Amino acid sequence: MNKLIPIFFLFLLSGQQQQEKIIARQGRVAFFSYTSVENIKAENNQVLSIIDLSNDEIxxxxxxxxFVFxxxxxxxxxxxxxxExxxxPKATFEGKIIDFDPAQDGEQTRMVKGTFSMHGVSKELEIKTKIEKVQGKYILSGTFEAFVKDYDxxxxxxxxxxxxKTISVDFRFEYQPYES
Structure with a gap:
């Protein structure tokens, strides 16, 4: 019986850790390039994102x-x-949501700071992000500008x-509890 107690607590802890991660399997990223000659827009609905609510990492x-054009x-x-x-083949972002309160219902506007890597180049970014928590689910959305020359x-x-020269990038992620 004494051997079952540690195993039970280990099971409980692993369940708590699992619930602290949320995932968006079909996030949306779109970009828009405006010039007097031609507008270019594209959308990607196959973007993966994970947030660890225990440390606010994204x-x-x-x-x-x-991307569809x-x-x-x-x-x-x-x-x-x-x-190329x-x-x-991939672009990635790794960062942290600053002053995020996962327990707060409704809407929060927070800065997300991290590293965006694309085309073999990594740049530090700070992105103003709207975070909505509705019925226990999170939605993150925002816009940032990317300079073509910054990514070689x-x-x-x-x-x-x-x-x-500057591309407007919009994103929206709807998160669900992560289940491994």
Missing amino acids: AVSMLMNA EKALMREHFNESYV SDIY IKVPPLLAGNIA
């Missing part, structure tokens, strides 16, 4: 070739010439007028 991973040629140029998704993306001079 991780995001997305496949670059999962209005035109097939845009997708081809994006994957082959700009982000065969060489750099080469734009041919002939096409420089078609692609903005």
Whole structure:
């Protein structure tokens, strides 16, 4: 009987740790490039994100070739010439939600600080993020600007007028309890 007590507590602790992680398996990331020549927008609905509520750490991973464009040629140029998704297949973000209170219901606006890595380049970012907790579920959303030159993306001079120097990136993640 005495041997069962430690095993029971170990089981309880592992269950508590499991509940502290939440996951968004089909998060959404979209970007928009505005120029006087051409607008380019794309959306990726296959973005994975995990938050550890015990320490407010967040991780995001997305496949670059999962972005959907209005035109097939845009997708081809994006994957082959700009982000080189065969060489750099994923973009990731690892960071922390600052002053986050997971127990607070309703809406919070918090800064998320961390490292965004894309195209072989990592940059520190601070992103203003809206966090909603409704019926025990979390929704994170926000917008940030990414500079094309910061990620070593080469734009041919002939096409420089078609692609903005700054790209607007929107995201939205709906989290569920993580079950391994």
